[in-house]
Amino acid sequence: MFLASIVEIIQYMKEPILVGILLSISAAMLGVILVLKRYSMIGDGLSHVGFGAFAVALALNQEPLFVALPIVIVAAYVLLRMGESKKLKGDAAIALISSSALAIGYLVGNLSNGFSADIASYMFGSITTATTQDLYYILPITALLIILFIAFQNRIFAVTFDENFAKAMGIRTKLYNIGLSIVTAVIVVLGIRIMGTLLISSLIIFPALTSMRLFRRFKWTMWISMLISVVCFLIAFFCFTKYSSAASIVLVNLGFYIIATIVSIIKRKRKIKN
Amino acid sequence: MIKTENLTIGYDNEIILKNVNINIKEGEFVCLIGDNGSGKSTLLKTMIGLNKPLSGKIIIDGKASIGYVPQTLQVQPDFPATVNEIVMSGCLKKMKWRPFYTKKERELASKYMKMLQISQFKHRSFSELSGGQQQRVLIARALCATSKVLFLDEPFSALDRYATLKLYGVLHKINRDDNVTVVIISHDVETTLRHATRVVHINETIVFDGTKDEYMQSAFMKDYKGGAE
Structure with a gap:
């Protein structure tokens, strides 16, 4: 019975499933770097900026993606740089920017045509409405990210672990940071439609945290976080069909995180005993 | 091997050191000495490219690549x-x-x-x-x-005495046996001087630049010892 229903879901939901898997992979990959650079909150802040931009685009009758993407890329770069600055309080700045963007988005929505269903869908997302077009966006991006990661994994590790040392070695860390901002912006903007403004950041952060509980090697942490992310998505998608997909994904991720935490505590206790 | 020419360092509009001319030669064990805020750390960071110089030049010998050891790494x-x-x-x-x-x-x-x-x-x-x-x-x-030059910025300040002495031994050996040039900032002046071949003392400007033996005979050392007693 269960198997039959799975086959049925797969038949009718090819695009949502593929989009979900690909988004899970790229979000997890990005998440490891953001978490390790202590930039977790930036993903959250950017999602609100993305929401504001989407709302403005809808009000102006423009293609949402083309309006949101450049705005969020700029915001991502500004926020990443702020995180490094000693003068500005990075966390306060993020809170400021994200709540302002959310407020702008909401007000613009109100002014133009009331709080439309479109805007509401950007709040909580909806995976079942993912289209072939979403797939056309996310597929090349995920493929590119995986290729970039394989090609630059050692460099990515070096810059993430110790940016100053990498810089002294002559690695162009600025380029890396710009790349990171662009990737973060792209994933957040694409993710908002699927996961919603409020939940996209957890798709980015959770798999990384879970994987970090279990692994000590950077490379493994990276690959396993992608795997965890996909597994969580599939469980949420197939087992909680009746509920909000984004919320189920977050909760399944939370479950995995709790399990991983318990495993890591048991492992540590055993080690101490030996 | 590493040379600075009329180097002025600082941040934005704030000049920390002016007209720095240092010429570090291969195989030297250089100790940068100075009070907190004297600019020694900024100088080191500028030499390895972490800070942009305000003016002047840093010339690094073509074959030299830089190794950098930070104070501690907050990971x-x-x-x-x-x-x-x-x-x-x-x-x-x-x-x-x-x-x-x-x-x-x-x-x-x-x-x-x-x-x-x-x-x-x-x-x-x-x-x-x-x-x-x-x-x-x-x-x-x-x-x-x-395999040429190591820059160390207070690398042992968070370590206990025993670990510090052991690591100085390691640096000494690398410097002597493998001919790796060492440039080190340390507030543990006494221990560093035991290994250094050259001293650069900074206090608003470079007030001393010479061999260790010269430094030991200089007024700075008398001051230092006088202060300790």
Whole structure:
């Protein structure tokens, strides 16, 4: 019975499933770097900026993606740089920017045509409405990210672990940071439609945290976080069909995180005993 | 090997040191001395390219590549990074556009891990190690990046006396046996001077630049000793 229903879901939901898997992979990959650079909150802040931009685009009758993407890329770069600055309080700045963007988005929505269903869908997302077009966006991006990661994994590790040392070695860390901002912006903007403004950041952060509980090697942490992310998505998608997909994904991720935490505590206790 | 010409350093509009002319030669063990805020750390960071000079030039001998050892590395406790991964990352500059390390680079990393006696921690997580072990890892990483010159910015300030003395021994050996130039900032002047061949003393400007023996005879040393008594 269960198997039959799975086959049925797969038949009718090819695009949502593929989009979900690909988004899970790229979000997890990005998440490891953001978490390790202590930039977790930036993903959250950017999602609100993305929401504001989407709302403005809808009000102006423009293609949402083309309006949101450049705005969020700029915001991502500004926020990443702020995180490094000693003068500005990075966390306060993020809170400021994200709540302002959310407020702008909401007000613009109100002014133009009331709080439309479109805007509401950007709040909580909806995976079942993912289209072939979403797939056309996310597929090349995920493929590119995986290729970039394989090609630059050692460099990515070096810059993430110790940016100053990498810089002294002559690695162009600025380029890396710009790349990171662009990737973060792209994933957040694409993710908002699927996961919603409020939940996209957890798709980015959770798999990384879970994987970090279990692994000590950077490379493994990276690959396993992608795997965890996909597994969580599939469980949420197939087992909680009746509920909000984004919320189920977050909760399944939370479950995995709790399990991983318990495993890591048991492992540590055993080690101490030996 | 590394030369500065009329170098002015600082941040934005704030000038910290003006007209710095230092010429570091191969094989020297250079000790940068100065009070807190005297600009020695900024000078070192500018020399290795972490800070932009306000004016003037830094000329690095073509073949010299730079190895840098920071004070301590604030790494979050669950950062997934094994000792091996960190030491290997020192080889990155040699890779050009290759995505993976070669056998030669792996052997280089293992050579330095052996030399710094951290081979047994190879697969341990960096954050599990003691402060002294962590600094050894960072020195091994820096050596992978260079066989010419090491820059160290108060590398042992967080370590206990015993660990510090042992690591000075390691630096001394690297300097003497492998002819690696060492440029070090340390507030532990006495210990550093035991190993240094040259001293640069900074106090608003470079007030002394010469051999260790000259420095020991100078007024600064009398001041220092006078203050200690």
